[in-house]
Amino acid sequence: MTKFAIVGSGWRAEFFWRLAAELEDLDCVGVVSRSPKQLPVPVYTSLDECVQRAKPDFMITSVPWAVTPTLITELVGRGMKVLAETPPAPDLDGLRRLWAEAGDKRLVQVAEQYTRMPPHAARTNLVRSGVIGDVTRADVSSTHQYHAVSLIRALLGKGLGQAEVRAFRSTAPLADPLSRTGWADPVEVKPAVTTIGSVAFDDGGLGLYDFTDNQWHNQLLMRRLLARGTKGELRDQEVVRLTAERTIVRTEIVRRQTGYDLDLDGFDTDHITFGSDVLYRNPYQGKRWNDEEIAIATLLEDTAAWVSGTGPEPYSLADGIQDHRIALAIEEAADRDAPVRVEHEPWH
Numbered sequence: 001m002t003k004f005a006i007v008g009s010g011w012r013a014e015f016f017w018r019l020a021a022e023l024e025d026l027d028c029v030g031v032v033s034r035s036p037k038q039l040p041v042p043v044y045t046s047l048d049e050c051v052q053r054a055k056p057d058f059m060i061t062s063v064p065w066a067v068t069p070t071l072i073t074e075l076v077g078r079g080m081k082v083l084a085e086t087p088p089a090p091d092l093d094g095l096r097r098l099w100a101e102a103g104d105k106r107l108v109q110v111a112e113q114y115t116r117m118p119p120h121a122a123r124t125n126l127v128r129s130g131v132i133g134d135v136t137r138a139d140v141s142s143t144h145q146y147h148a149v150s151l152i153r154a155l156l157g158k159g160l161g162q163a164e165v166r167a168f169r170s171t172a173p174l175a176d177p178l179s180r181t182g183w184a185d186p187v188e189v190k191p192a193v194t195t196i197g198s199v200a201f202d203d204g205g206l207g208l209y210d211f212t213d214n215q216w217h218n219q220l221l222m223r224r225l226l227a228r229g230t231k232g233e234l235r236d237q238e239v240v241r242l243t244a245e246r247t248i249v250r251t252e253i254v255r256r257q258t259g260y261d262l263d264l265d266g267f268d269t270d271h272i273t274f275g276s277d278v279l280y281r282n283p284y285q286g287k288r289w290n291d292e293e294i295a296i297a298t299l300l301e302d303t304a305a306w307v308s309g310t311g312p313e314p315y316s317l318a319d320g321i322q323d324h325r326i327a328l329a330i331e332e333a334a335d336r337d338a339p340v341r342v343e344h345e346p347w348h
Contacts, residue, residue, distance in 0.1 A: 003057050006028065007071060008060075057308075060085070076101070081307050083314075088320050103318065103346065118295075126279055131241060133241075136229065140224075142215070143215070160347060160348045165199050165342060176188060194211070195211050197334065321347050
């Protein structure tokens with residue numbers, strides 16, 4: 001049994017203790033919160049008390065951006081393994097300082113869950129199989145900043161190299177019917193800012209970033225993901241590819257979701273296939289979790305395996321820093337209306 005504790009008690013932190021309660025090999029032994037509150041796990045008002053009494057194997061930081069790097073550094077100074085919420089620091093100076101203080105300790109992972117969501121994991125597995133050849137371009141219009149960059153790098157198979165970034169913004173009216181708090185009543189048409197950026201990696205490969213305000217929750221905005229290879233293209237749930245001379249084939253990526261119509265197994269994700277190949281199989285079938293919950297549970301179990309020495313790093317601090325470094329470059333390029341270089345950094 002791997003034990004962990006959480007610093008922070010907000011909306012995101014709740015995912016960790018709630019999902020851990022459903023996992024056999026993980027135990028959330030406490031939450032550090034400055035204000036006492038009723039939670040289904042023990043609550044401590046200080047980090048010292050939590051570490052001494054609960055004795056966690058690793059800590060999760062789920063606190064505001066500005067606080068995260070200082071907290072990570074403190075935990076690393078105690079010799080604790082850390083799963084840090086994204087981003088690990090809010091700005092470039094903070095990223096560089098954090099790496100200087102904690103990078104060489106190899107005690108920090110980043111809680112980047114998007115590549116573990118079932119459809120994203122399936123797409124990544126497909127492009128890595130070589131079905132569309134060598135991937136040269138990845139477009140992501142789904143989520144924002146470091147999350148989108150993580151998906152771009154995963155689809156392209158890119159590491160921590162240098163890049164040139166260009167970006168611009170435009171504003172247009174758009175109905176905004178939903179937010180995290182629920183439906184708007186009445187629905188208002190508001191100005192919505194779209195940021196479009198290109199990331200040209202020095203060693204080849206182009207990423208296209210496209211995000212509009214509240215795209216996470218606004219269901220009027222379709223998510224679009226594309227990976228272009230030397231022998232074809234993946235677009236959302238469809239693949240077109242060259243399979244032989246004079247032979248172009250289109251194949252759907254199919255998600256088997258139980259619980260529809262006369263399927264009485266209950267609403268759940270079963271697996272995702274490409275023809276007869278299974279790209280992804282839900283390891284938590286029967287729990288009725290949504291994609292975000294599946295991804296976070298997978299990340300927790302991968303972190304536990306890393307902590308116990310039985311698995312690789314789930315998402316290194318260097319990767320998490322690089323994602324946000326590129327995301328900051330996109331915002332800077334849009335602000336300046338000029339290209340921004342992502343040069344060699346210590347974490348490379």
